[in-house]
Amino acid sequence: MIRTAKAHWEGNLKEGKGTLSTQSGVLENTNYNFKTRFEEGEKGTNPEELLAAAHAGCFTMAVSSMLGAKGITANKLDTEATLMMEGLSITGIHLNITGSVPGINAEEFATITKDAEQNCLISKVLNIPITSEVHFEI
Structure with a gap:
């Protein structure tokens, strides 16, 4: 069995942004960025x-x-x-x-x-x- 996920990123660490997607499609271009990872108040995952x-x-x-x-x-x-x-x-x-x-x-x-x-x-x-x-x- 193999499971895959993909990450896409544009820009630098603090102002950049990215998306995450999973093989199953449950995550499809789901937002993640510096704020969703290290700060509060923005919708997205980490x-x-x-x-x-x-x-x-x-x-x-x-x-x-x-x-x-x-x-x-x-x-x-x-x-x-x-x-x-x-x-x-x-x-x-x-x-x-x-x-x-x-x-x-x-x-x-x-x-x-x-x-x-x-x-x-x-x-x-x-x-x-x-x-x-x-x-x-x-």
């Missing part, structure tokens, strides 16, 4: 936001897969990934998951999410601290 989204999605799917291996299907799983930066370095990602999962208890859910935290595909390629917080709904 690489760090996309990394956080990818990590949230990967982690949540990993939790679902691990539940499925135990014959369990979640009613819902909601994850927020918070990417932290200091200067121009990504210093960590915190995954906050809330799950409604029949057939297991909060401790079992926490064990599964801790495994997914370290073993989802995105976690495996990142060389930064990754933490998680679990909220279990009955």
Whole structure:
């Protein structure tokens, strides 16, 4: 399997602008620039936001897969990934998951999410601290 994405950029770093597009077409000439990356108030995306989204999605799917291996299907799983930066370095990602999962208890859910935290595909390629917080709904 191969996945592709494209970036286009015009101009210098601070006044320039670019677009991002993905193979699937979900992102199609999506705006990104210095302001969308390092400042607030302009509509568009940035690489760090996309990394956080990818990590949230990967982690949540990993939790679902691990539940499925135990014959369990979640009613819902909601994850927020918070990417932290200091200067121009990504210093960590915190995954906050809330799950409604029949057939297991909060401790079992926490064990599964801790495994997914370290073993989802995105976690495996990142060389930064990754933490998680679990909220279990009955």
